[in-house]
Amino acid sequence: MEPFAVTKFREYIRIKTVHPDPDYDGAIAFLDKYAEELGLECRHVKVSKDDVNRTIVIMTWKGRNPNLKSILLNSHTDVVPVYEDQWKCDAFAAIKDENGDIYGRGTQDMKCVGIQYLEAIRRLKKEGKQFERDIHLTFVPEEELGGEYGAAVFFKTKEFSDLNIGMALDEGLANEGNKYTAYYGERSPWWIRFKSEGNPGHGSRFIENTAAEKLMKLIDTLLNFREEEKVKFQQSVKCNLGDATTVNLTKIEGGLAYNIVPAELSACFDIRIPPTVDLKEFEGQLTKWCESAGQGVSFEFVQKTSNTNVTSTDANDPWWKAFTDGIKKLNIELTTEVFSGATDSRFLRAAGYPAIGFSPMRNTPIRLHDHNEFLNETNFMEGIDAYYAILPCLADVPSF
Incomplete structure (x- = not known):
């Protein structure tokens, strides 16, 4: 029987948030229902003044001490177009083959991460966990167009400032070997x-x-x-x-x-x-x-972009130590790199926020923006385990 988390992942893939006409309304409705299922506070911030529905979905899991800086889990909802004749199946059908490989635009970039955040939180809440710091999840549009009309606008708003962010996680890349990769900066x-x-x-x-x-x-x-x-x-x-x-x-x-x-x-x-x-x-x-x-x-x-800020990977940095403590629980080796492309993390680092790019996928060929993008079911589920280990470490970092 298919894990419930995989079913939700495939449902998300089927929402065609593909440029040039992304179904943001469909994604927002899906996410609103998800937040309700998990008992998370949910609100919207519209970041455009035209007819395009560029809306940020913000979910919040309250911690015990709202005065502490919070944790941000950021992901984008939009995906890039496909060459349909180059795909072995419908790029928005979320077909799963006999090997457990799930094909679809956004399986790696980055709908997997959005669902992994949510399913890790589902597991933690089911266990009755609560942490010191608030955890906010933001689902943003327009990243694939450079983020200038999505995250770049949102990160300058009062609504974002009110989230009182201490550090953020955002997307990374798959590791084709048996390791995870964390990105501390970008070109x-x-x-x-x-x-x-x-x-x-x-x-x-x-x-x-x-x-x-x-x-x-x-x-x-x-x-x-x-x-x-x-x-x-x-x-x-x-x-x-x-x-x-x-x-x-x-x-x-x-x-x-x-x-x-x-x-x-x-x-x-x-x-x-x-940098x-x-x-x-x-x-x-x-x-x-x-x-x-x-x-x-x-x-x-x-x-x-003229920002050369990088996030500290010093062993004594509280945020980096907490993140790597979570990784150590998984017994998976971690490598660090500067991200080769560009993500919404660059706007956060430019504003002085520590941000780590991390997509927990290993033994996986990098297929973002490529034909036949896929993620194996087992690797997807392991990614939930990763956030299940990491989030408690970050959300319980003592005041410093």
Whole structure:
């Protein structure tokens, strides 16, 4: 017989909170009912002023001492689109095969974690447990679009401030080996549009000083830098992806017709920068590369994160000690890394809150945003055990 927690997980997967038209209403109704089942306080905070229902669902399990800083368990409800013809089954049917592998968009990123929080709390409440600190669960929209209209807005509101957060847990990645991975920081995502202006003219002539020539020079410089970083990453046994600067050309724009040399072209890059890099210096390097490419070459930020805050992993830090004490109960080895992508945790760290990215999945290939995303039933249930061990340690951290 299927565990009740797995049934709830599959039900959550079937709610199509997929962009560009996520069913947030369906997710909110599902979560409201969940909170009622568990006897958790539940309220909503709307973070948008337009017709899109960007609503934060907040659940609260009260502790004995509301004056103490609380614990935040954050997760996002939205998921990325799928290439339906590349999936072996319906990406929103939550099909479970004979091996116990559950297929569906969001199985790893990150509907599993939201349900694991709730089912660990169900188990703890059933045992009559209560802790010193309040535990808040937040289910936020728009993370997959960068979080700018979801968590980034919410974390600046009075409603969030009133939660009196001491530390937070958010998403991580699966570990393909037999360990868990905790993420204490993130790279800064810079989405940049480089613009090149040059002489236009007829496509039959040798036009000098064209936008294309200068843009190609800049692109070559950026891709050469990319190759240097790639080599350093591959040659270092201690370097994880989160420790490297990645540079990827994602879009080229411009031109009016096949026979017109354009007066302007642009190239868009996704650059991810680790917290060890001086961001001011790096931006200065980008400026120099533009100047070297030629007059009329410039850049603008589409998205720019300039936070290099990391969460302490010092053995004497009370929050980190409590988290790792919980992991020790599981007898599972823990590794630590800088997260290679970007999550809502970056907004928390930027505001000074300790935040640990943690998705308790091991022996699992990383399939977030990939075709045939899946999570095995056994690994999912083990994740509930992980939070069952960790939450009491965090929620009973003495005042400090």
